[in-house]
Structures are given as C-alpha cells and as structure tokens.
Amino acid sequence: MTRQNQDHLFERMTIRGAVDSASFVPWIRRHAAKLGLRQEIRHADAGRIEVEVAGPVELIDMLEMGCSLGPIDVWVETITRTPAAGGTGGQP
Amino acid sequence: MTQDAMIDEWYPVGLVSQLDSFGRKTALMGEPIDVASDADGNARVTANGRTLPVCVRYGHVWSSLGQPQKELFAIPEADQPGRRFVDVGVVRVRCSPLRAVENFLDIAHFPFVHTDILGSEPHTEVQNYKVEIREDADEVWATQVKFYQPQAARSASGGITTEYMYRVPAPTCSVLYKTCPPRPGEWDVITLFVQPLAEDLCDVWPWMALFDDESSMTDLIHFQQTIFLQDRSILENQIPRLLPLDPGMEIPTRADLTSVAYRRWLKRHGYTYGAQLVAQ
Known part of the structure; x- marks a missing residue:
C-alpha cells in the first residue's frame, strides 16, 4: 500500500510525448518545488520522463495539470500515474 | 507549429444588422479594416484596399486576414x-x-x-x-x-x-x-x-x-x-x-x-x- 496517509501519496508519474527538451526536467523540478512536493526524476529521454513524487494528492493533481501544458518547447501527449514502490519520494 | 496559424481563421468583425454603406472602421489582429455593405447590400471587408474573405453567419459578419482553409464552424441550433x-x-x-x-x-x-x-x-x-x-x-x-x-x-x-x-x-x-x-x-x-x-x-x-x-x-x-x-x-x-x-x-x-x-x-x-x- 503506497498511500502514506489519507491525503499523502507516493506516485510515479510517466510523461510521454515530444519531451526532448533540456528545459523540461528542470521545469518539472521547479514546478514541484513551487507546490512543495518531493520529487525525483527516475528516467528522461526524448519520448518519456518518469518522475516519482510524494505529497498531498491535490498538489500532485496540480503538478500533473501543469506538466500536461509544460514549457512551450515540449508537447505532452499523455501522463499516467501509478503507485510508486517504497522510498521517501526524493527531495522537495 | 507556425506563428501565424491564427491568420487563416475566421473572426467576427461586426453585426449584420448594423451594416451600412458608410462602413465601420475597426481592426483585426493589429491591421485596420473597414466593414461595409456594397451596392448590392452584401458585406464587404477591406484592409488597405485589399478585399478580405467574408462570410455572414449567426448575426455577424466574419472575415480573415489570411485564407481560411475551412468554412466557419457550424452551430446547428x-x-x-x-x-x-x-x-x-x-x-x-x-x-x-x-x-x-x-x-x-x-x-x-x-x-x-x-x-x-x-x-x-x-x-x-x-x-x-x-x-x-x-x-x-x-x-x-x-x-x-x-x-x-x-x-x-x-x-x-x-x-x-x-x-x-x-x-x-x-x-x-x-x-x-x-x-x-x-x-x-x-x-x-x-x-x-x-x-x-x-x-x-x-x-x-x-x-x-x-x-x-x-x-x-x-x-x-x-x-x-x-x-x-x-x-x-x-x-x-x-x-x-x-x-x-x-x-x-x-x-x-x-x-x-x-x-x-x-x-x-x-x-x-x-x-x-x-x-x-x-x-x-
């Protein structure tokens, strides 16, 4: 069970699309930090970024909404969220 | 993506009910345009003497600075x-x-x-x-x-x-x-x-x-x-x-x-x- 308490989640967010932009990973880190979420980038290539994120579900929802738009030079096709296994969810 | 993609879209530029031969001076995407009725009572939109595409629908006159690739969207109601x-x-x-x-x-x-x-x-x-x-x-x-x-x-x-x-x-x-x-x-x-x-x-x-x-x-x-x-x-x-x-x-x-x-x-x-x- 990955739900740490009723409102806090630890999830893996998989972002697919034309995400081959050097600006996107730092953008995700900044956006997560603004929301006070703990995050760790687990994978990044031209078509897929995987980030583990921990925090209140409403704020993870907001990160997902923000990432679906992203910076102007990327195009996000889909975002899927799955429970992450173990860990503390990286750094805020 | 192209920077000028919006150029080829239709935009409202006035009410059909207010069309007259004197024309209405207005603007579209920064360019001055004139919206008037011609001698036959049809809507006519010009920009610096250039005649622009026109259609009349939903009580309004529509025009474009570019070349619309499709008809104005439908509202069946x-x-x-x-x-x-x-x-x-x-x-x-x-x-x-x-x-x-x-x-x-x-x-x-x-x-x-x-x-x-x-x-x-x-x-x-x-x-x-x-x-x-x-x-x-x-x-x-x-x-x-x-x-x-x-x-x-x-x-x-x-x-x-x-x-x-x-x-x-x-x-x-x-x-x-x-x-x-x-x-x-x-x-x-x-x-x-x-x-x-x-x-x-x-x-x-x-x-x-x-x-x-x-x-x-x-x-x-x-x-x-x-x-x-x-x-x-x-x-x-x-x-x-x-x-x-x-x-x-x-x-x-x-x-x-x-x-x-x-x-x-x-x-x-x-x-x-x-x-x-x-x-x-």
Whole structure:
C-alpha cells in the first residue's frame, strides 16, 4: 500500500510525448518545488520522463495539470500515474 | 507549429444588422479594416484596399486576414425553429482575446464575480466534469458541468442546478450549451465571438439562440451585457495580460481542466496571437 496517509501519496508519474527538451526536467523540478512536493526524476529521454513524487494528492493533481501544458518547447501527449514502490519520494 | 496559424481563421468583425454603406472602421489582429455593405447590400471587408474573405453567419459578419482553409464552424441550433436569436452587441475589453475566451470557460468564478446571478456562496464547489479534445471535429469540449445558479437565465424564476457544455471550435470563439429552464430537454446556446483587435485588446460579440417566449429582447440583451460587464473588470486587471501557455506563473488546479485543455489545443495548433509563450 503506497498511500502514506489519507491525503499523502507516493506516485510515479510517466510523461510521454515530444519531451526532448533540456528545459523540461528542470521545469518539472521547479514546478514541484513551487507546490512543495518531493520529487525525483527516475528516467528522461526524448519520448518519456518518469518522475516519482510524494505529497498531498491535490498538489500532485496540480503538478500533473501543469506538466500536461509544460514549457512551450515540449508537447505532452499523455501522463499516467501509478503507485510508486517504497522510498521517501526524493527531495522537495 | 507556425506563428501565424491564427491568420487563416475566421473572426467576427461586426453585426449584420448594423451594416451600412458608410462602413465601420475597426481592426483585426493589429491591421485596420473597414466593414461595409456594397451596392448590392452584401458585406464587404477591406484592409488597405485589399478585399478580405467574408462570410455572414449567426448575426455577424466574419472575415480573415489570411485564407481560411475551412468554412466557419457550424452551430446547428442556429437553424432550429422556435429559437430567438439575440445579437447582444459589443463589449470592448482591454485584454488578450484568448483571455476573454478562457474566462468564458471558467465556471469557478461565478459565485464571486456574478454573485447571486450565475453563482452564490456557499455554492462554490465545481463538481467533476469531463473535458476532451474531439479529434474528429478538432474542438475542445467540456461536458457534464453542473453548478448551482440563483438565476441561470433571464427567464429563470429561482435557483436551479444548471448543466453546461462548453465547446471551443475556433481560437477566439466559444459556444456554451446550457440548461433551458422553460424547455427541459433542449439547450440554450450562448456564444462568445471575440474579435482580436490587438494581442491585448478585443471586441467581444456575444450572441444567443434561446427558447424564451416571455422576456423582451431588451431584457435578454441587458441580462447578458450585465454578465459581460462584470467579467470585463476582472479581465482588464489580469496579470499577465497575455494568456500564458507555460503554466509556470499561474498554477492550474482540477477546476481549471477546461482552461488547460484550451491552452493545450492552442499550443498544439500554434494559435499564439494573444498568448505569452514563456512564463515570466
């Protein structure tokens, strides 16, 4: 069970699309930090970024909404969220 | 993406009912244009002597600085017998034309901006609804939007839970389908046609197709103008003035699903006139 308490989640967010932009990973880190979420980038290539994120579900929802738009030079096709296994969810 | 993708779109430039041979001097995307009727009474739009494409639909004259690749979007209800068609007129707003559409799509502001008309406290919750980009029509749609409204329409006599559907068929146009109090099973249609005068200035031309046999035309127009004038004060004070396509400054929430879908759709098409591309 990955739900740490009723409102806090630890999830893996998989972002697919034309995400081959050097600006996107730092953008995700900044956006997560603004929301006070703990995050760790687990994978990044031209078509897929995987980030583990921990925090209140409403704020993870907001990160997902923000990432679906992203910076102007990327195009996000889909975002899927799955429970992450173990860990503390990286750094805020 | 191309920077000029919006050039080839249709835009409202005036009311058909106000066409005359003297013409109306206005602007489209920063370029001065003249909207007049020719000797045969047909609409004619020119820019520095160049004749622009024209079509006449939904009570308005439409034109384009470029070469529209498709016909103006369809509103089937415009041909439905029994409806009253209302030219609301024009409201000039010092804001991005994209901001004007985005505001129209936002129901979360109803209780705070249109207090005791389209919303009221404590009924501020936006229930979950469905948003999609319909690939076949290439339009943004939001459906199953439900909200409590003290006076949903001019014809409403009390508060009701209103259901909405929003549709964005063109970058500066939105069509709202709304519960029709006097005729359950039908939808009232309220549109927002926005003429982009400049990137941060627009003329908003609302138009309606309603089932309402009781209200006077003056009352229908007054009701809708009241709503849009309330919106204007909000729109003219939004910062940044252009609509951000990078959400770095404005952090969207679940209630902003339609706005996010609209911005994604703009971004995908390169519809960036009136948009801020990089968060500042």
